[in-house]
Amino acid sequence: MQTQEQVVPIRTPETHLEGDDVFTVIRPDGTTDPNTDPRLPQHMVLDLYKAMVRTRIVDLQLERLQRQGRIGFHIGSLGEEACIIGSAAAMRPNDWIFPCYREFGALLWRGFPLQTYVDNMYGNDEDPVKGRQMPDHYTARAYRFGSVSSPIGTQITQAVGMGWAARHKGKDEVVSVYFGDGATSSNEFHTGLNFGGVMNAPVVFLCRNNRWAISVPTEMQTKAAKLSDKAIAYGIKGVRVDGNDVLATWKIVREAVERASRGEGPTLVEMLTYRIGGHSTSDDPRAYRVQNEVERWRGTDPIVRLRRHLETKNAWDDAREEEFKTETEAQLKTCIGLSEAKKKPELSSIFTEVFSKQPWHLKEQQAECENGPRAKPAH
Amino acid sequence: MQTQEQVVPIRTPETHLEGDDVFTVIRPDGTTDPNTDPRLPQHMVLDLYKAMVRTRIVDLQLERLQRQGRIGFHIGSLGEEACIIGSAAAMRPNDWIFPCYREFGALLWRGFPLQTYVDNMYGNDEDPVKGRQMPDHYTARAYRFGSVSSPIGTQITQAVGMGWAARHKGKDEVVSVYFGDGATSSNEFHTGLNFGGVMNAPVVFLCRNNRWAISVPTEMQTKAAKLSDKAIAYGIKGVRVDGNDVLATWKIVREAVERASRGEGPTLVEMLTYRIGGHSTSDDPRAYRVQNEVERWRGTDPIVRLRRHLETKNAWDDAREEEFKTETEAQLKTCIGLSEAKKKPELSSIFTEVFSKQPWHLKEQQAECENGPRAKPAH
Amino acid sequence: MPEMNLVQSINSALRHEMKANDDVIVLGEDVGKVGGVFRVTKGLFDEFGADRVIDTPLAEGGIIGTAIGMALYGLRPVPEIQFSDFIFPAFDQIVSEAAKFRYRSGGEYTCPMVIRTPVGGGIRGGHYHSQSPESLFIHTAGLKVVCPSNPYDAKGLLLSAIRDDDPIMFFEPKRVYRAVKMEVPEEEFTVPIGKAKVVKEGKDVTVIAWGAMLFEALASAQEVAENDGVDAEVIDLRTLWPVDIDTIVESVKKTGRVVIVHEAPKACGFGAELLSLISEKAFLHLEAPPKRVTGWDTPFPYTLEMEYLPLQHRITPALIETVRF
Amino acid sequence: MPEMNLVQSINSALRHEMKANDDVIVLGEDVGKVGGVFRVTKGLFDEFGADRVIDTPLAEGGIIGTAIGMALYGLRPVPEIQFSDFIFPAFDQIVSEAAKFRYRSGGEYTCPMVIRTPVGGGIRGGHYHSQSPESLFIHTAGLKVVCPSNPYDAKGLLLSAIRDDDPIMFFEPKRVYRAVKMEVPEEEFTVPIGKAKVVKEGKDVTVIAWGAMLFEALASAQEVAENDGVDAEVIDLRTLWPVDIDTIVESVKKTGRVVIVHEAPKACGFGAELLSLISEKAFLHLEAPPKRVTGWDTPFPYTLEMEYLPLQHRITPALIETVRF
Ligand SMILES: Cc1ncc(C[n+]2csc(CCOP(=O)(O)OP(=O)(O)O)c2C)c(N)n1
Ligand SMILES: Cc1ncc(C[n+]2csc(CCOP(=O)(O)OP(=O)(O)O)c2C)c(N)n1
């Protein structure tokens, strides 16, 4: 297989975004390419920007909480904010979003309360999933948002089934589904895209190619030149977009949504981005990648890039940034305080909702647990 | 999904073999295209022909035996003889063949005794796999031939691992692996081709596209225009060959073997052919496909085609055909007679070779079985 | 009342429920035009069309994964896995996803679906067309597991299963498919999930079985009644999980002796769980060690399959031994 | 002798065997440069190179499928599955292929390989980083299943496993990875597969455990010794299958009472098989019903995981109850 040198390629933003098949809107100087600019109203571009900044604020704060031992885990999106927010924003209100695990930004974009998200991070008794899952494993059906699962790829075929079901019921609802570059190797990527093609399901496959699957770079994940080419194997459309360009991402994903909505089938969208942070709070990427590479990618920071664009329009400045940050941080702090004060879920939550009605053996086990001694409060 | 009309497309040989990307050697009149002809020595072409005819004779006879209730099952290769024999012949003596389940022709080509194959069909006590598996589930390590498994696709990743292992040990041994068009939807197709590409394994992926996976036509298996295009998703070479043309198949597969041997990685070979018979003796294809389609494909019979070619060279005639058939049929009849006279495997064969050494619980179970009453001879 | 075999009664249940409920979708390999390799879905394609009876590509993970998506949306998919031996490519979707969706989503998403699949041996299928993997699914919290032994129960249980709000593994004993015929109402009726049936009352020993082995258990019960004056009680579990513990415990308390029969290998088979539950709940009533008569702990052999299966010739001596203990 | 934790002793075994035998190949997700997410393969990539320590694409079926191919050829692959919760995409390769290869090929092809994978809870992993799927593999004929509880046994068992000619599931209790340190020889030594260890002798009740729960069982044994004068015998199974039946039966014949502890859900867990074997082999010696203290029959919860696990607080009352029965 690969030699050691190949394991840590220096992949620069330039070498990876060149080639005219990568769709881009925002130019280095902050102006936009008039041929590709989706011309979103300015208030909406501002909303996208704020959502990206908020995502970053939340990420940084949660990482701190984890280091302080106040939460158990966080899986962040540093550097991937544009592709997450841009794609989520391109989905129409009635469309569905099936998450991978790195898209809390999309969840909040959909209007999910920050407080509830933080409750999920703490797994307390107001966490909608009752502290049953790890942090960042949220569910939000009311927001037409799926349920995070750890096993890689499983959501992909599910999204196809749901999209098919919606169309079967005569609804104009498109389903988007997120996954990483690593997930393109999974069984369910193959099956999901193949079924999506054959069933002509209204689905948008959103691949966040952040160049790493924990310690494995995309070059070792597949020998394919471009992940978007994998669409050919399924007879569906494949496109590549600069995932650090929120306007480009929005436009490409919206087009895919519209195609799906018109009954023209699924699209695989490869969103080129970069995982600036570790894989999660459990990971230290210095063990496998050179800082050099990371620094070069910092230069393409999607937030800096969008801000430059906003500045060309005089739509944003330091004062507004400061105000927005202060406000958001305060809000988050309040949420954290409240979440920390909440209780653990009830003991009974272990035993309910395994089935629609609790069967005899779980009744017995619940009674045994509740009437037995408590575990030491260890952790 | 598909409407009913789409379910039974009339796929003619012509519409499916046109396009200059399908590699062909033998022309309709029996002459060969001098640009593509591999120029095999005549004795070898004759060997290929005889192997194909023998395969057909065996197939027809086994189907008869099954209808008479003398064997339990057969899965035949009617119409697919050229792609099976041509590809097997293209493998060098030290190369390995991993079968799907429809390639007993390849097994016999490798020199596996017909008698032993028939013993496997009967699952008697001289069946090398001791009657443990269904008919047509043979194993032949001494012939560098794998072990047939029913679950679709599992052999594909295994072939990659074996090819990698051979190269790791410094051996020039290429591994070919057969599977059907249906198997391209399997997890293991995806994983096998992806790992094959990334590991740069010396493997030839042999896809028998016989247009049907039991009752599901290739058009419903995937929306991809060509199965060979699926290679793009893995960054490996993909080629299409007229699988009813034994010389074309030989040439394309031999080239793939040579590439693999030179360290240039795997090739996906799509061999276009047609399943003239039912899926197996358990299947009645009249329930899902029109006879029309089958008849048109009979017109491309690979044996008729090769014979026409041999006739252009005056290398074969009715007399020789008659003699060869009579001889082969007699031989087969003898084998069948001998196989039928053999005993069932020993009771102990149920309990041995589960592990390298028999553990206590299987010792106990074997004793319990051997000392207990026998089952009624039912079946 | 018409006579039906198992294939026909399951077909009848599917047809009824598809007519009654537009949300019921059948999908799987070869379930469409040809009606499944065992013809269980025969005619449904013609009646309900390609959008309700979907011939899928060859990928069990895709069948179950897309069925889960349909169920999440609100449909009632009834996916078919062609043989339960081929369920493993879908194992991740079943055990990691379908089984856990309600729990992990705090009840927001549910996965009502019935995974139909032929199970068991005795049809000359060898390793890969004969296995009985039920215990793997019983071990997975969040799944119900059903296995009817006869056409009547099959129809009633399948109708209950499709209307149930949980994911259900529905194992169809393929050796019974065409072997048993009985009167089955044309119209709808249900057999409750979670209820076993005492098919023969007796006082000397309890025999627990399901699926194709039920008939072997009954044959043995008759044999020991005739030859040895032993009065065996035979329970057809019908639902394997959650198991009808009351019926089992009541019977064992009466007989004090029990023989459990199943085709799957012994080690960690469902027999182990049944034996353990009985030991936990009726220890002081046991007059003999409960016995398991099962498939051997080996892969499923082809030629000698009748020596592998726990048929009458092996159940009968187990009954005698248990009674004489 | 150096002190090692479990991570270090497994690493030491791998390093030793890779040095001794060129045919030993490590492969898996992130096993290379970074040395695995738990750092168990740390340093092996630098020492043996990318051809012996292979970072694979993200596909467990591919890891096991290619490992099988390597094993068929004659190598000794030691694939790693990052968490045993993620083994299911490879389930088909393990249960349909690796487990059956020797048998179905009449002994022509064998699959010697050791599938290493972290198992169990107590590390705040929730549903998908905590499960204990051992019983699924015990039910599958053709697999051996090993689960060491401590660094010494882990090294000795892993060396035995790599030299064994059968496919072996090697479960590493991740809660123990860095929690236990002990003296482990630098050089090679083996602990035999198939042999349990009586880690504390006693006469009143037998406790059977393995992996991380062994320490909970020991703590309970000590607690009941001090508080209740109960003398418990504690058995560390080490090899789960084929289980060391002699050691178990001998102990139960002595104590007449038994408590089985495991993290996996109860229904069809390995506890059921152990209980059944004991009932079958030592029925007349049992003075109380064997008890199972296990994970509940639910998915594995996150916040309340300590209430889910069968820890000391649940084992102790079970011991008392069993002894006082
Ligand atoms: C089936 C499965 N195998 C392994 C893992 C462990 N794991 C979690 S995330 C991850 C890498 C995923 O990489 P990618 O798909 O690129 O997504 P990213 O984390 O970069 O967003 C791995 C191997 C898992 N969760 N599921
Ligand atoms: C995992 C799995 N699912 C289903 C089956 C049942 N089955 C056996 S052959 C077959 C069709 C295979 O079609 P294809 O791959 O095109 O090969 P062909 O039979 O045409 O040679 C199916 C669905 C199986 N053997 N394994």
Ligand SMILES: [Mg+2]
């Ligand atoms: Mg990634």
Ligand SMILES: [Mg+2]
């Ligand atoms: Mg085919």
